[in-house]
Amino acid sequence: MTDSADRIGMKETTDGQYLEQASLEELVEFSRNTLVSSRVLQRAAKSVLYRARWQRAGFNPEGMKDLSDLRRAPLTAESDLVRACHPSPVKSYACSDVQMWFRVTGRGGATWWMPCGKQDIMRMLGLCRRMNRVVGISDSDLALVLSQPAPTVSDSLPYFLGYAHKLQSGARMEIVPLSVMLLLHRPAWAAFFLKRQPTILVATPTDALQLADILRKNIGGQSQTTSSTDSQTAGEATSTSQTSKAERRGPLERLRLALLFGSGISQDIQKVAQEYGVETFQMQGATDCLLLNVECQMHKGVHIWLDTCIAEILPVGETDERRTGADLQSEAVFLHEAKTGTRGELVVTTFGEALPLVRYRTGETVEVVSNERCRCGLSHPRVRFL
């Protein structure tokens, strides 16, 4: 750890690697302590996002003593965030000093703003390092990070990745940040990637496929788009996406893995795996909740980092999707208590500094893979995105 990392408080936020390795019981205890002692909900109550809704629902965060009390809190839907930010976030939207603002585009196309405090940035840096460890990124890797222009989270992702290493250990990791939107107008840039040959691709599946298309059209790569079977289940996709490693078809010859983020991407992951012939890893929560949940090298589901959030599963079927949060809030089960095979919407309560998301409905339907310790050694529960 460098002095500079120490100066900005990375030590306490990211030195806790033990949490990465902790048992499920320890993680749950950590979550409970964080929720209660860090007064996450009491801080959140300052935000206009929650204040009126919580009052209407008769929810008082002061009474929080245990995890189970969280289930009395109303759910937060994307529409609540959009409403709180319309026409723009008022001063009392964020709960503490904001360092950066990110715009999030929701599933319906509406946008809302996510404030990010200093501790939130520190957490992201720590999670970047954790992600690298979990997926097996080494110091000699070169990452091509495809981003959307500011003010999106993805615009900052390459710098979070880079500074996670710069500030902590100075460990090597070379990064080329790249807006795909610009690449569309400057296909000649692709010549550089072909020469430098990245080993890691970090992108949304859409951007990854677009890059492949640009490379193919402009550089004469030999890759061929292979469509995945739409009817394939996510589980099958997760496991079969790793089978095509041997067939390297893409022009990025040294590319060895792709980290794919965004919501509702499970179906497209297989396409990227086939397009590039690489091992793929799904990331979740990066662009809206400032979480970096990621699947490990076992490829048996995405680990939900329980030291950064409290996760619940809202067991809703398709017909229930329009029901209000008030009807549903008591039906959610904690992820760490959910049985394998439980299906439902992933709900997270983050420990965010600038704006904790309390019982935020991610809109992602998941299936619980396991709460048992994974073969990779980690106890953070795993879910499969459907």
Place this chain on the structure above:
Amino acid sequence: MAARFRQQELECMPRLQIAAFQEEKLKQSRLISRAYDSALYRSSWQKAGFAPASIQNRADLRQVPYLTGGGLRDAFATYAINDILTSQRVRFWFCTSGTTGSPKWIPYTDGDLDVCEQTILRSMWLIGMDQTRLTWLNLVTPAPFISDGAAHFGIFAEMLCGLQNEHIAASPTEVATSLPLASARKPNVLSAFPSVAARIAEGFPEAALVETRRRFQEKKNFANLAAMLLARYKGIRVRDIIKLRYGIFSGESLAPYRQTIIDHYGLEPYELYACTEFLCFNVECSYHCGIHIWLDVCIAEIIPQPELDKEENTAGYIPQALFLDEVPIGTMGEYVLTTFGEALPLVRYRTSDLLEVVGTERCRCGRTHPRVRVMRRLDDVVNMGLVRFSILEVETCLGRVSHAGKVVNWQLRLERESCKPKPMLLIKAARSGAEQALLDEIRSRVFEIEVLRVGCESGIVANPDIKLVDEIEEVRTATSKVRRIVYGKTW
């Protein structure tokens, strides 16, 4: 207000010590021997026949051949990248706009980023932005352009030194969607291309009218009615909504836009000079008498205009450069840069930027680093700030004119309409159809230069005037080379 310094010893170093400091750094950084190992320099230096060990002080640098943008670009096309790099610990890559052909990709190590962070903080102290929590509105161009990275490096630099500012970043395509947030958060610092800031200011009254109308329709109350009437009859400027205090402007000369920006934003504008090849924040101080070039992080030279003319005039002539801190005030010439970079040091890199030296004595702010004014580009880049393209692109698109005639000769005159760049294209043509048809065809071909089309559509650049003329009054260089770009009196 008393001047504030981040690194007073370095910033106010007596002028005579600067050369000694640079020479010490030249030795300590092993600049020449490291660079000699790079394929970028090796062969040209071998041809020049000097031994790295013979470069002991900065005057010895005159033995070293210049590096041009073309040379840098060619090296990346010719050699393996690892043979070019002088450190394998690259953290980030950024690239130039590539207006003169393929872009230049520039590597940065953590050490290189430290220099960048250091000069960012130095600039903030210099302007006086270290004393209070500030909210920034950063209008950045997306990665891999360096302004995207610079905004982030600034945030990390602030965090490292304990400043906690708030940042709203937006790329040019996202400005409209970010303005509501900006108006709510009341930023006090704007960082942008001057032309983009001027364009936003120009379109703001109309946008404000639309927004106040929408709000009144949404909620009919007295406040919304008053706002709508104000917007309609008096006009709302940015300064009426957002009380900005500082503006940091880079990417093009601030001078043509300075007054417009002051009028519309009511802020104090500061000009910043940096480039992708060397991300060092050189900025003017609050006396606004030129941009301070930090000589403790680089060795700066200038090739005076007469030498540039002589180079054009005499085949094979190698122009002589002078050290920036030693030239007379008023000297104009090309900026030549030597950096101590880790990933890829630039040694006598000709930036193609034309500078005017405005001061080499100690500034009233107390700093001793020389002050310059950035005039314009010297190469074949048509630089209209955010909108940049090459002469070759104009040549190519005009070469495609074929239906209503053919372009025989052309000249692009750059003027300004108010503060906005106004291209005027003079065409000598062999007509085979109606004049209007030919003009239409030329216009449509010119707009094949996408960045120009987008620049005009978004109002950053005024629509080009295209005129058919019988003869073009050619402007030639001393070597009789035709100058395609002519900077007019209003530029």
